Amino acid sequence: MAYKTDIEIARECKKKKITEIAALAGVDEKYLEQYGSYKAKVDCSLLKDLADRPDGKLILVTAITPTPAGEGKTTTSVGLADGLRAIGVNAMTALREPSLGPVFGIKGGAAGGGYAQLVPMEDINLHFTGDFHAISAANNLLAAMLDNHIQQGNSLGIDPKAITWKRAVDMNDRQLRRIVDGLGGRLQGVPREDGFEITVASEIMAVLCLASDLMDLKARLARIIVGYTYDGKPVTAHDLKAEGAMTVLLKDAIKPNLVQTLEGTPAFVHGGPFANIAHGCNSVIATRMALKLAGYTVTEAGFAADLGAEKFLDIKCRVAGLRPDAVVIVATVRALKYHGGVPKVELNAENLEALEKGLPNLLRHVDNIKNVFGVPCVVAINAFPTDTEAELALVEKRCSELGVNVALSEVWAKGGQGGVALAREVVRLCGEPNHFDFSYDLSLPIEEKIRAVAKRVYRAKHTLLLPAARKKARQLTELGFDNLPICMAKTQYSFSDDPKLLGAPEDFTLNVTDLKVCAGAGFIVVYTGDIMTMPGLPKVPAAENIDIDENGVIVGLF
16 A cells, blocks of 8 residues: 655645634734744744633653654644544644754654644745754854954953853754864964754753743843853853844744644644753743643653653743643554564564563653653554554553553544544543652752652663763852753663663663753753764765755655
């Protein structure tokens, strides 16, 4: 049977004008800034005007540890929002924007798939409304002002060897991880070691996604630490008088982007920090706006529940005062068999033994959401034609032993109708007792917060802070940053810091290599294992298959 590609399905969609979608969402045209016919920015003043309206229910979609077999978290998020509308519930979705790095690399886009997609999908996956370019520009303006300050006399006494701020580009480019710049003589700058981060790893991305309004954005930008003086004092963007100009570059990027699903459900797509490096959630402003407009808001957090969901709950909910009403944990039978040791090429065959071995990965994520964070949850099995009744029954049995229901999600093939069962379970869960709590207390010392996440969420036996990390913990404590939440930078492919440890490893040590304070975002990044903030392209990047014809029709984009 020949399946249509995502882009073919998206092109067949009869999209509604964005003004119609705005009206459906309850957004007056006076708040809209249209980018063509099918996408628009929504002015942040809408939030102030809706301040007295009560919030709707907040649903978080997360997943098991990712595998090459795929899980379909965004697809499930889109399909669930459509499914909620199919049962008569006023629902919206609030998701992240895709990064060009994965789009042209290996992961692909972030607009869903099959009949559970966001449109216009080409625009969303390629440049969209220019938010990421604005973030890159603001990031690099700060870098330029920093180096110019040193070149022009360095009155702040910045130590060139203690600069922590990197340049940014929204592309996977390993060549830029470590560079030397300022070469060519005295007039060309001060030679120093430098490097690039991918834009989604920039602190400015995190700042934009956690800011409550334009002035909060400016204040957070001012607090960004770019390096340290020769006597160890932090130097901020405010010290460089940079925050005003940076805010000007971001004045439009802070406004949420409004689009639609294939079925015409309103959707905010705004911001996109990586969850294995940053906090992995869409913007606070977009989420709050959706909560004011809809009875149910479906949002997602990047990668698996040990990364994206943990940061959504421990960082975003803490900063924004949000409280999730239910969590959906997405899994596939194929991915669970992969965790059980089955090679990707053999995943289509029934294998109950491998499924049994892989199920602990799902069950640990379920246990964390239900018992560590105290939020009601449901497991959504993203259906594949190769799933057998015996395999689905086994998943349901093991989850029921933890007191959690399983809903078969067929949104990829059926759209909203394929998400009706999941939607009904989500509505039911929102009426269940909710004992939401964080995985650690902010008053704990930095090292204890790290150990709390490592032990309670990852189930590490030991946590080893290498000398550089211990030194940084002491320095950050002395500087008064010990009361901030932590943002774990860890491989997405395992509960541990070793991407080869699949399933639910227990007898392992989590190795913490370094710490970095993001004073503007308001968290401390904890680097583990070999994590890096600039990915590289694969041997055969997706870019090789992307092209455009003489009529402007894009091909090869999923």
